[in-house]
Amino acid sequence: PAPRTVLLTGAAGGLGTLMRGLLPAYGYELRLFDARPIEGEPTAITAELADTGALREAVRGVDAIIHLAGISLEAPFAKILRSNIEGTYNLYEAAREEGVRRIVFASSNHAVGFTPRPRGEPPFGPGELIPVDTPRRPDTYYGLSKCFGEDLAQLYWDQHGTETVSVRIGSCFMEPSTVRMLSVWMSPGDGARLFHAALTAEDVGHTVVYGSSANTRLWWDLSSARALGYEPRDDSEQYAPGLIAEQGELDPDDPDHACLGGHFVTRPPMWPH
Ligand code: NAI
Ligand code: 15L
Numbered sequence: 001p002a003p004r005t006v007l008l009t010g011a012a013g014g015l016g017t018l019m020r021g022l023l024p025a026y027g028y029e030l031r032l033f034d035a036r037p038i039e040g041e042p043t044a045i046t047a048e049l050a051d052t053g054a055l056r057e058a059v060r061g062v063d064a065i066i067h068l069a070g071i072s073l074e075a076p077f078a079k080i081l082r083s084n085i086e087g088t089y090n091l092y093e094a095a096r097e098e099g100v101r102r103i104v105f106a107s108s109n110h111a112v113g114f115t116p117r118p119r120g121e122p123p124f125g126p127g128e129l130i131p132v133d134t135p136r137r138p139d140t141y142y143g144l145s146k147c148f149g150e151d152l153a154q155l156y157w158d159q160h161g162t163e164t165v166s167v168r169i170g171s172c173f174m175e176p177s178t179v180r181m182l183s184v185w186m187s188p189g190d191g192a193r194l195f196h197a198a199l200t201a202e203d204v205g206h207t208v209v210y211g212s213s214a215n216t217r218l219w220w221d222l223s224s225a226r227a228l229g230y231e232p233r234d235d236s237e238q239y240a241p242g243l244i245a246e247q248g249e250l251d252p253d254d255p256d257h258a259c260l261g262g263h264f265v266t267r268p269p270m271w272p273h
Contacts, residue, residue, distance in 0.1 A: 002200050003063030003102060005029045009091065010068030011044060012036040015106070015172050015191070019066065022192035028199075033058050034069060049087030055094040064102040064199050067091055074140040074268035084145035092156050100162070104198045105153055107166040109184060109210070109220075111146040113139025113261020117183070119252045122217040129221040130260065132168075132208045139261035140268045150208060157206040165198035165228065168220075169211040176236045179247050180262045183217040187234035190214075194230045201228035216240075219260060 004027065010016045011032035023030060032044035033055075047054035049069055059065060069091075070084040088105070095103060114137035118124040138144040146168070153164035170184030172191045186194070190213045198204070209225035212218060213234040222232070250257040259265045 001063075003028070005031060005062045005064075006199065007031045007033060007059055007062045007065045007100075008068065009033045009049070009058075009065065010070065010106070011041075012038045013068060013072065015169075016068050018172065018174075018188040019068075019192060019195065022188060023195065026192070026196045031058065031062060049083060049090050052090050052094065055090055056097060059091075059094045059098045059100050061098075062100055064104070065091070065095060065100055066104045066106075066195055066199075068106045070106070070145070071142065071271045073271040074142045074264070075271040077141050079271070080141045080145045084142070085148050088145075088149045088152060092152055092162065096156065096160050096162055102163045102199065102204070103153065103165075104195055105149050105164050105166045107146040107150055107168045107208070108143060109168050109170050110139050110143030110261050110264050111150065111168055112137050113143050113259060113264050115260045116258060117219050117252070117260050122183075124218065126221070130210075130219055131221050132210065132224050139259065139264045142268070142271075143261065143264070150206075154206045163204050164206045165201070165204050166206065166208045167194060167198060167211040167225075168208065172211070176239050176243065178262075179243050179250050180257065182236045182240050182243060183215055183219045184212055184260075185215060185236040186212045187236075190232045190234050193232065194225060194228075197225070197228040197230040204228065 006028045008030045012034035035048050037046045038044040045058050118128040136147045150166045156162040171181045172186040176185040210220040214232040216237040255266050256263045
């Protein structure tokens with residue numbers, strides 16, 4: 001049966017807030033979890049991923065989990081270790097103990113951020129798009145923690161039969177705000193479509209997908225996402241003229257623009273907290 005009650009970790013964050021708005025229309029009842037309280041949501045669980053007791057209670061009785069909680073930018077290793085590595089382990093353990101079968105894990109393009117991006121004129125053909133099985137090349141400790149999450153998901157599938165769809169999200173914001181984002185943008189509507197597909201597709205085992213819209217300037221292969229039933233409806237191209245007029249085309253010889261991870265490979269943005 002399709003999952004109905006879904007735990008959304010990281011529910012107070014940017015993506016969590018977008019998904020709180022969009023996923024209920026698919027029939028999901030969301031249980032919310034975040035270290036930060038959420039205004040207007042008195043039933044949300046306010047706890048750290050380090051609080052294994054709270055986590056175990058939070059996952060009890062849900063049909064599936066969308067795991068967004070974590071540090072979403074670069075940070076000192078000790079912080080990444082606690083929130084993203086140990087935190088994700090704690091979540092998987094809680095899910096195993098409570099018998100939750102399916103997790104959708106918010107991985108990131110930064111797990112493969114040092115991969116050179118396709119060069120030349122878009123749209124890029126099948127031989128040029130970055131496949132999901134390209135070798136991991138994390139661009140930060142942050143990206144490294146997403147590699148860990150993907151490997152943890154594989155272990156929990158092989159060892160315990162816990163299913164995961166790891167979504168290597170590009171940039172999910174209301175609108176693309178940089179020329180790079182024209183290639184990696186995932187509209188919020190497509191994000192909800194992809195999470196819904198990841199929650200409902202059958203026999204996913206551990207599946208890795210890229211998370212983006214069907215952008216004209218797309219850099220990666222969406223076929224594993226489409227195989228889940230995902231049909232993206234959006235394309236960032238309408239924003240291209242304005243952004244290119246403002247910022248110029250990407251120069252592939254500029255180290256800031258040479259790789260999938262963009263400026264994360266040169267000047268990683270730091271988590272402010
Ligand atoms: P965000 O930084 O806005 O939200 C993350 C949330 O996680 C915050 O509300 C924070 O309080 C919570 N959190 C952090 N550490 C925690 C801990 N130890 N225990 C409990 N809660 C904790 O990030 P955003 O943009 O909403 O991203 C959500 C997830 O998706 C993150 O895992 C991020 O790495 C991933 N992602 C997001 C992308 C995007 O375009 N928004 C792109 C690629 C990946
Ligand atoms: C990420 O992984 C970050 O969480 C998000 O804030 C964006 O910076 C995104 O990648 C990106 O690559 O644009």
